[in-house]
Amino acid sequence: MILDGKKIAAEIRGELRKQIEALRAEGKRAPKLAIVIVGNNPASETYVNNKLKACAEVGIEAVKIAYTADITEQTLLAEVHKLNDDPSIDGFIVQLPLPGHIRETTILSAIDYRKDVDGLTPANVGRTVQGLPSIVSATPRGIRELLARYNIQTEGKHVVVIGRSNIVGKPIAMLLMQRPYLSLPNMSAASLGDATVTICHSKTRDLAAICRTADIIIVAAGSPGLLTADMVKEGATIIDVGINRVDGKLVGDVDFENVSRVAAHITPVPGGVGPMTIVSLLQNTLQAYNEHSR
Numbered sequence: 001m002i003l004d005g006k007k008i009a010a011e012i013r014g015e016l017r018k019q020i021e022a023l024r025a026e027g028k029r030a031p032k033l034a035i036v037i038v039g040n041n042p043a044s045e046t047y048v049n050n051k052l053k054a055c056a057e058v059g060i061e062a063v064k065i066a067y068t069a070d071i072t073e074q075t076l077l078a079e080v081h082k083l084n085d086d087p088s089i090d091g092f093i094v095q096l097p098l099p100g101h102i103r104e105t106t107i108l109s110a111i112d113y114r115k116d117v118d119g120l121t122p123a124n125v126g127r128t129v130q131g132l133p134s135i136v137s138a139t140p141r142g143i144r145e146l147l148a149r150y151n152i153q154t155e156g157k158h159v160v161v162i163g164r165s166n167i168v169g170k171p172i173a174m175l176l177m178q179r180p181y182l183s184l185p186n187m188s189a190a191s192l193g194d195a196t197v198t199i200c201h202s203k204t205r206d207l208a209a210i211c212r213t214a215d216i217i218i219v220a221a222g223s224p225g226l227l228t229a230d231m232v233k234e235g236a237t238i239i240d241v242g243i244n245r246v247d248g249k250l251v252g253d254v255d256f257e258n259v260s261r262v263a264a265h266i267t268p269v270p271g272g273v274g275p276m277t278i279v280s281l282l283q284n285t286l287q288a289y290n291e292h293s294r
């Protein structure tokens with residue numbers, strides 16, 4: 001079965017639209033997101049435009065704040081502090097990657113965690129690890145939501161995560177191994193967490209053997225065709241996070257054609273995790289609005 005992220009994301013956008021309409025009907029202002037973009041990386045431009053479009057669709061007010069690539073770290077930090085202090089902004093993100101002369105960790109660490117709707121600040125990550133109320137980063141949140149909406153339980157399951165980045169691999173591993181006390185606002189009730197998680201990376205020995213023991217495999221490596229059918233147990237669930245451009249076509253990290261014959265559930269690329277990531281940003285913005293801004 002295909003795990004249809006595009007369809008689920010559209011459903012969630014419909015739910016968010018209704019929730020925001022209800023707030024407006026009570027006379028409250030719309031939630032407001034700011035997106036800071038530096039330079040003119042075409043992929044970043046596309047992501048930001050998709051995010052702005054998604055905001056408009058659900059009634060979140062969104063502003064784009066664009067800087068040229070030669071901006072200093074100090075000026076960008078000043079913008080972050082300004083947004084932290086602006087009561088009309090519920091949440092904001094700084095689109096990554098940043099130009100090489102700007103330290104991403106310095107910028108991310110300066111964001112007020114209550115407005116950190118990308119869930120990437122050390123404060124939010126730490127809170128997530130400790131099971132405290134937090135804003136979970138968008139891609140892990142989207143994966144968790146997709147599993148929940150298809151009623152794929154994780155309790156006691158062996159989950160193999162390929163990739164150990166701060167934005168995908170580490171946080172999804174953390175979420176799925178948690179005791180399920182970490183419930184997210186606007187999230188389906190399915191019990192997620194309580195999994196036994198193995199995290200793999202480029203130095204992992206015998207990745208194929210480890211994957212063959214997995215009930216759920218989450219691949220976030222950025223390596224097309226990495227996960228092949230011989231690495232997958234019959235009936236496993238496959239979440240393909242990878243986005244790669246091969247011969248002008250978007251593909252994931254999974255050999256979709258062959259793996260889909262063995263797996264019980266699989267996400268396509270495009271149309272799987274990608275749309276879920278964008279809708280998670282909208283959910284995080286509404287969460288920040290509800291928790292801190294009304």
Ligand code: NDP
Nearest residue numbers: 163164165168201202203220221222241242243273274277
């Ligand atoms: P990173 O490059 O930060 O991390 C990749 C990870 O995969 C690293 O930990 C790396 O290991 C590991 N890895 C790479 N090749 C192999 C291999 N052959 N075997 C085992 N492990 C390997 O990437 P991100 O986490 O930022 O992104 C991963 C992919 O997901 C990319 O294609 C990206 O475009 C996509 N993405 C998609 C999103 C979506 O919304 N769909 C959102 C975010 C990312 P090591 O640490 O040892 O180098």
